[in-house]
Amino acid sequence: MKSKALKVAAWEFMEKVKSKAFIISLILMPVIIGGMAVLPAFFASKEDTYSIQIGIIDGTEKLIEPLGEKLDSKYRLSHDQPIYFLRNLSVGRSLEEGRAEGARMIASDAIEGYFYIPSFVFDSGKIEYRTKNVGNFKIQERFSRVFEQVITEMKLSSYGLDTALVQELTARVEIKPIKISDKGEESETSFGETFAKSYVGLLMLIFMILTSGQLLVRSMVEEKSNRVIEVLLSSCTPRDIMVGKILGLSGLGVLQMLVYAVLGVALALKTNMNLLQPEYFAFTLVYAILGYVLYAAIFVAAGSPATTEQEAQQITAYISMLMVAPFALIMLVMQNPNSLLVKVLSYIPVLTPSVMVLRVAIQMPPAGEIFATILLLLVSIAIMMWIAGKIFRIAILSYGKRPSLSEIINWVREK
Amino acid sequence: MxxxxxxxxxxxxxxxxxxxxxxxxxxxxxxxxxxxxxxxxxxxxxxxxxxxxxxxxxxxxxxxxxxxxxxxxxxxxxxxxxxxxxxxxxxxxxxxxxxxxxxxxxxxxxxxxxxxxxxxxxxxxxxxxxxxxxxxxxxxxxxxxxxxxxxxxxxxxxxxxxxxxxxxxxxxxxxxxxxxxxxxxxxxxxxxxxxxxxxxxxxxxxxxxxxxxxxxxKRYGTNFVHIEYEGSGEFLKEIEFIRRADVYQNYAELELTDISRSTELLAYLNERLLLRKFEIVEPSLNSIFVNVVGGSQKYLSVNG
The missing domain is CATH 3.40.50.300 (P-loop containing nucleotide triphosphate hydrolases)
Incomplete structure (x- = not known):
């Protein structure tokens, strides 16, 4: 009866391809991912186009001058105007008055924010920054760097060192990253590019699995509530229906991936990003498809007992949490793709697809590990499908109250 | 099948x-x-x-x-x-x-x-x-x-x-x-x-x-016959195999002691009345349903 599963698959595929939800997600996803992955980087690296007023309350009374000089020489607009204008808020005011004035000026947008430099800063190394916009890390980062420099220089010269020597001693070093592949080829690659590549890969995987998982659970709930399931069950076995659904959904995923692959190639050609390594492409696709099928089975197992739209949404929300977890791992994997922790995580089936998609993007793992993880995924899919089949068979006919976990475990045990 | x-x-x-x-x-x-x-x-x-x-x-x-x-x-x-x-x-x-x-x-x-x-x-x-x-x-x-x-x-x-x-x-x-x-x-x-x-x-x-x-x-058949006629129906109450008769002006409901004698009844009535309608009333399925499901012990015992 394999052909009946294929018929179900063909129907599920065709009906969902035509559905609005799918078409919207197909178009919306690159937009959202583009927005999430590219825009922040774009804004962060954006050239400064206007000057900013910053207030200073200098408890030491000697830092503000060298600070202003350093900022002037370092950060300038394209037409050679300094970016940062410092306003000394402590002139002729007590500390309290200075602070009150600072708060007033922030409120009226006369200044972006103000720094309070306590008199004991040389010992504590702590400076306070008050602003409406705490999230603007660019100012904080730049100022803390300049403060560091100024304070170090002042300390060093207080030990009697000559200013020129101090500048030589505190010279900054910049590191230019060059990626070396396993074949020993060098390619210039930036942190941003690797980050974007892995981030986009992971985002696509998660988005696709979630949108289609939602479609799957909703269609199961619909079939249950309108009793179409009974007509289906009088035509073929529950296994046919389940396998058909999973196949149809995976077909949807493959189609989606092909569309994005074409988009990706076009993007890569345009931006000269190094996306075109064939093995990166191939393995990302393999892990994505396997992950897709594994999660489809998970969605069937978890979603088939649902009887209402709300329950279905709750279930998708829980699984989403499981899926979003790997985002916390991006940095970890990027910093050390060969650490023991990353290796261990690669062998937890629900995480395997996403962790491996990350690893493939950052540094191609050894062939043995690729082989082992693919094998692991295949075995997990087989087990998960078996469990899902057991649950699905009974769950699709249970209406009304949602079964408890122990009931579901009993269904799986039943032969 | x-x-x-x-x-x-x-x-x-x-x-x-x-x-x-x-x-x-x-x-x-x-x-x-x-x-x-x-x-x-x-x-x-x-x-x-x-x-x-x-x-x-x-x-x-x-x-x-x-x-x-x-x-x-x-x-x-x-x-x-x-x-x-x-x-x-x-x-x-x-x-x-x-x-x-x-x-x-x-x-x-x-x-x-x-x-x-x-x-x-x-x-x-x-x-x-x-x-x-x-x-x-x-x-x-x-x-x-x-x-x-x-x-x-x-x-x-x-x-x-x-x-x-x-x-x-x-x-x-x-x-x-x-x-x-x-x-x-x-x-x-x-x-x-x-x-x-x-x-x-x-x-x-x-x-x-x-x-x-x-x-x-047939199993739940009753012994009822409904008739419509012209003429006087007073004699209906006197027939020996009729257990009970509800006689109206041109209409009567009769309960026979034995339904198998209905043909005999028909012939007898034909001689004395102008019959418009003679109907052996079967119980409706509805009444059987209500009787059986309603828990009447009599009916349930019939079926074991």
Whole structure:
């Protein structure tokens, strides 16, 4: 009866391809991912186009001058105007008055924010920054760097060192990253590019699995509530229906991936990003498809007992949490793709697809590990499908109250 | 065609069906009756192999359910519903395809049936754009498009207007003529009375009445004769084999001591009155149903 599963698959595929939800997600996803992955980087690296007023309350009374000089020489607009204008808020005011004035000026947008430099800063190394916009890390980062420099220089010269020597001693070093592949080829690659590549890969995987998982659970709930399931069950076995659904959904995923692959190639050609390594492409696709099928089975197992739209949404929300977890791992994997922790995580089936998609993007793992993880995924899919089949068979006919976990475990045990 | 013996199904200690035995022949309309929760749906589901019985045998032409059986059964569930967003014609073709009929073959059939139900021009619209009654027609088409040998319909007439009820009745009789075995489950006694050859009445999971309809009626037959006449009916009370007579001006209800003497009565009355109507009143299925299900011990004991 394999052909009946294929018929179900063909129907599920065709009906969902035509559905609005799918078409919207197909178009919306690159937009959202583009927005999430590219825009922040774009804004962060954006050239400064206007000057900013910053207030200073200098408890030491000697830092503000060298600070202003350093900022002037370092950060300038394209037409050679300094970016940062410092306003000394402590002139002729007590500390309290200075602070009150600072708060007033922030409120009226006369200044972006103000720094309070306590008199004991040389010992504590702590400076306070008050602003409406705490999230603007660019100012904080730049100022803390300049403060560091100024304070170090002042300390060093207080030990009697000559200013020129101090500048030589505190010279900054910049590191230019060059990626070396396993074949020993060098390619210039930036942190941003690797980050974007892995981030986009992971985002696509998660988005696709979630949108289609939602479609799957909703269609199961619909079939249950309108009793179409009974007509289906009088035509073929529950296994046919389940396998058909999973196949149809995976077909949807493959189609989606092909569309994005074409988009990706076009993007890569345009931006000269190094996306075109064939093995990166191939393995990302393999892990994505396997992950897709594994999660489809998970969605069937978890979603088939649902009887209402709300329950279905709750279930998708829980699984989403499981899926979003790997985002916390991006940095970890990027910093050390060969650490023991990353290796261990690669062998937890629900995480395997996403962790491996990350690893493939950052540094191609050894062939043995690729082989082992693919094998692991295949075995997990087989087990998960078996469990899902057991649950699905009974769950699709249970209406009304949602079964408890122990009931579901009993269904799986039943032969 | 279908033979079910001693079916039993239990859910978590609650007995849904116990000891149901029934037989449906080709070309027979079989009524599956019972109050709500009696076990009709469970019986249907086990016949269709949707659920497995705990005990009992189900045979189709002497063979148990196999992979080829899927394609010879058709089913209309009681609660209606279809894929709301899908087109009518593609939904019909999909279900036909699942029953092993290629779209090439099923498309002209689907168009034929849609035309008969007056839906031909709607066939490219979405299901959700149809009225409930029209959706039900689409579901009916789905249930018998593949020309099943066994067709199971749960409350097929509910929700249809009188015109379409007649249309459906005609179609069912045509299918019956072609040799299809049809089971229909319902509470609508008049439909059963007019159409069914045999019935099985289930109550609380157990079969309480089973067999050919006219046999059952005979078994529950009363001794009542209703007559309409011209003339004086006063003498009716004097006839020795009439136990009781309600005599009105031109109408009387008579209870005989023995219904087999009705011909004798007819001849006797013909001599004395101008008879307009002479009717041996069968109990309606409705009254049998109420009697049996209402828990009358007398009737239950008759059936063991």
């Amino acid at each position: 279908l033979k079910v013996t001693d079916l039993r199904k239990e859910y978590d200690g609650v007995i849904a069906v116990d000891g149901v035995t029934l037989e449906v022949k080709r070309g027979e309309l079989f009524g599956l009756l019972g109050p709500n929760g009696a076990g009709k749906t469970t019986t249907i589901r086990t016949i269709l192999n949707i659920i497995k019985p705990d005990r009992g045998d189900i045979y189709f032409d002497g063979k148990p359910f196999t992979n080829s059986t899927w394609n010879i059964v058709g089913y209309l569930p009681e609660e209606r519903g279809l894929y709301r967003k899908s087109k009518i014609i593609s939904t019909i073709l999909y279900f036909a395809n699942l029953k092993g009929i290629e779209p090439k073959k099923s498309k002209p059939l689907a168009i034929h049936w849609l035309e008969r139900f007056g839906l031909k021009n709607e066939c490219h619209r979405k299901i959700e754009e149809l009225s409930k009654g029209n959706q039900q027609k689409v579901q009916l088409i789905i249930s018998f498009l593949h020309n099943p040998q066994l067709l199971i319909l749960d409350e097929p007439f509910a929700g249809l207007d009188p015109v379409n009820q007649i249309l459906l009745k005609d179609i069912l009789l045509e299918l019956k003529q072609k040799g299809t075995a049809i089971i229909f489950s319902t509470h609508q006694m008049e439909q059963v009375e007019k159409m069914c050859d045999s019935i099985c009445l289930i109550n609380k999971g157990k079969p309480v009445l089973n067999g050919e309809l006219h046999e059952i009626k």
